Amino acid sequence: MELRLAEVFASIRAVHADTEEPLCAYVYDLQALYQHVIRLVSTLPQGCELFYAIKANSDLPLLQTLEPLIDGFEVSSGGELDWVREHFADVPVIFSGPGKLDQEINRAIEQNVDCLHIESLNELWRLAEIIKQTGKVAKILLRVNLAVDDLAKTSLMMGGKPTPFGFHVQQLKDCLEWLRAHPEIRLRGFHFHLLSHQLDARAHLQLLAAYQLQVREWCDEYALDIDHINVGGGIGINYRQPEQQFDWATFSAGLAALVNNGNLLGIPMRFELGRYITAACGYYVMQVIDIKQSYDKNFLIGRGGTHHFRTPYAQGHSHPLHLLPINAWPYAFPRPEISDAKVSIVGQLCTPKDLLAYDVPIDTVRCGDLMIFPYAGAYAWNISHHEFLRHPHPTQWYLPVE
Ligand SMILES: Cc1ncc(COP(=O)(O)O)c(C=O)c1O
Structure with missing residues (x-):
């Protein structure tokens, strides 16, 4: 499925600009989902039927x-x-x-x-x-x-x-x-x-x-x-x-x-x-709240975590990630940042299992930048333990079918 990153990122920037708190969100690209499924259905040979396993989402x-x-x-x-x-x-x-x-x-x-x-x-x-x-x-x-x-x-x-x-x-x-x-x-x-x-x-x-x-x-x-x-x-x-x-x-x-x-x-x-139909239309977004070094490891702490997006930990992988730089910085003190390093991406939960990606090489990340996880449209929000620690649920919106 073709990811429409430019459209998705523009929409995330627009919502972020209107949000006061650090952003934590799910975004679903319905246009991409539509195009993807049209392609699947039009290339399935005659004699094949396509059902969607809704447990995926x-x-x-x-x-x-x-x-x-x-x-x-x-x-x-x-x-x-x-x-x-x-x-x-x-x-x-x-x-x-x-x-x-x-x-x-x-x-x-x-x-x-x-x-x-x-x-x-x-x-x-x-x-x-x-x-x-x-x-x-x-x-x-x-x-x-x-x-x-x-x-x-x-x-x-x-x-x-x-x-x-x-x-x-x-x-x-x-x-x-x-x-x-x-x-x-x-x-x-x-x-x-x-x-x-x-x-x-x-x-x-x-x-x-x-x-x-x-x-x-x-x-x-x-x-x-x-x-x-x-x-x-x-x-x-x-x-x-x-x-x-x-x-x-x-x-x-x-x-x-x-x-x-x-x-x-x-x-x-x-x-x-299930997964192959909806995974690629979903994105999970976390804004960087803190950057820390512990022993020889670097951590980016984002708003949200595995209680919203359990997929990487459940499957044992380091989830792919896009970084979206944000210029605004609301504090008087210098903005924390890290460059030319490998980082682990974690959330706000009090457990080392709250890990979404590890050993991610980055050029530069600053507090307040956005981390965007693609392929979050299947077995993601709906398999996660939402009430653990009672953090608020993420904001959610959809890019419509055009
Ligand atoms: C019986 C059955 N059918 C279909 C699915 C969907 O599988 P997938 O999301 O891997 O396509 C599952 C997933 O567990 C299943 O158990």
């Missing part, structure tokens, strides 16, 4: 920007389902996630979700009890924790090894037999989400090819008539080397070949991407 203006462009939303809780239905009466919704409550399954049926992704036999049996009372037919995918040969690992694996997610392949035969005796539950296909943080387009194509092959085998072996496979999310953002992002052009070209190779001819492939 369910902020309403983002969902409103995405809804007209994509095939629907993936939700993983009753809360997410209610949020989507409150604002989008008719959008197709798929409901997945482990540990579903009866009440959530009930809501999903009531709300006519397009598909339920079933994670276990217990969940399937509970669905059967619930659906019996409604006279409806439930449409499901079975999520399978598939073992894939030579699976290229990423830093976040949800399958291909023991995890709480999905069915073990050995349970499949019994499960399919049970389903045959329960026509009130219609098997529409299979769901896989083995990993997140995939940065390698070719490795991802290989994974999808393995899914296809496996599903073809199951269709033959069990005489199944399915209508799609869901290949999950998982395309990553390269936070460590932001100039080397996932190669979408290679991926979409390879995908076209995969879709047309005959393995699953005519059976659509559904994506439920």
